[in-house]
Amino acid sequence: MHFQPTDDQRVLRAAVRGLLQRRFGREVLRAAVDRPGALDRGLWRELGESGFFALRLPEADGGAGLGLPEAVLLFEEAGRALLPGPLVATHLAAGEVPGAASGRTVVTAVYGGLVEWLGEADVIRGDATGAAPLASVDPLTPLHRVARAAGPPDPVAVLLTAAEQLGGAARTCELAVRHARTREQFGQPIGAFQAVKHLCAESLVRVETARAAVYAAAVTADPLDIAAARLLADEAAVRCARDCLQVHGGMGFTWEAEVHLYLKRAWVRTQRMGSSAESEEKLAGELLSGVS
Incomplete structure (x- = not known):
């Protein structure tokens, strides 16, 4: 990416936007708001199959072999769509936690003394001992607070x-x-x-x-x-x-x-x-x- 996305990066961004428009449009967003705390595992696996989580893994490991610029474009689209779930933690766990890259495993992490989607996570990275529920202003981001914050964030x-x-x-x-x-x-x-x-x-x-x-x-x-x-x-x-x-x-x-x-x-x-x-x-x- 040299000041402007390349043609390949634009195609990647358009593909992700199209996927999210099909699978997480306005009606699905409304339904998700009505059932706070419930993660759509089908959508999560579909994200995994599309390469969302394995984007930066080497091709030899089943990834796309792309880099941070491409990952930023994907997460920009996720933010645009208000896509819920511990996307960052699962993306960073790809290649380290079995099933994270494919979307079969939901991974969350302790960031800044907070844990998102603790109730839906299969794997927790960081010490979440004594995590207490926290009222979240965002109905699509259930939160828990931990007594001890993790170290500096990645x-x-x-x-x-x-x-x-x-x-x-x-x-x-x-x-x-x-x-x-x-x-x-x-x-x-x-x-x-x-x-x-x-x-x-x-x-x-x-x-x-x-x-x-x-x-x-x-x-x-x-x-x-x-x-x-x-x-x-x-x-x-x-x-x-x-x-x-x-x-x-x-x-x-x-x-x-x-x-x-x-x-x-x-x-x-x-x-x-x-x-x-x-x-x-x-x-x-x-x-x-x-x-x-």
Whole structure:
């Protein structure tokens, strides 16, 4: 990936988007919200069969032999679709935990003192002793809190979470623009009003800034680049979802629209790898390293 995805990467992204549209469209999303805590094992296996989890494994081990840039594109699409489940943990366990690559085994992990989908997981990576249920604002992400947080998160896990946040930010930006074009007040689309225009334009700037940072970090795999990508993607996901709610007005807060689900997912994802303070400290340290 040299600043723009290659043709092969675009085909990969389109294939994943098509799969998720077929298997996790709006009606399936609604059904999943109505049964919180239940993971669709059939969909999980289908993801495994499509190569979602084994993407970065060598071809000799049954994988696709691809790299972080391609994984980022997949997780961006997962975030766009609000796909539930411990996707990052299972992807990172491929090749290490039997059945993870094929989707037959659901793997979760302790990140930042939290465990997602503990009740549905076949394998838990990290110490989840004494895990206590935690009320989750996101109905599609059941949470448990553990007494002792794990060590520093895997940078790849941080980057893939940032990619999910990027996908959610991009989708809420699209939803805001679509609503602004079709919703009319005083005889014209609300997108004609300056305040709404500004909300949409600012959302687009956040998305594209976060996308540049996430894609660059996927190429370099540098911890500092990943820290910057995480901060920008978290900000984009939360603020784009909030601005999308503003564009939708009161309807955005209702179950009729899925906008609020993106905001709730964004809030939860900001806590997956613990506080953002660690990423901020990394960047601050680098900026101050040359200052006497």
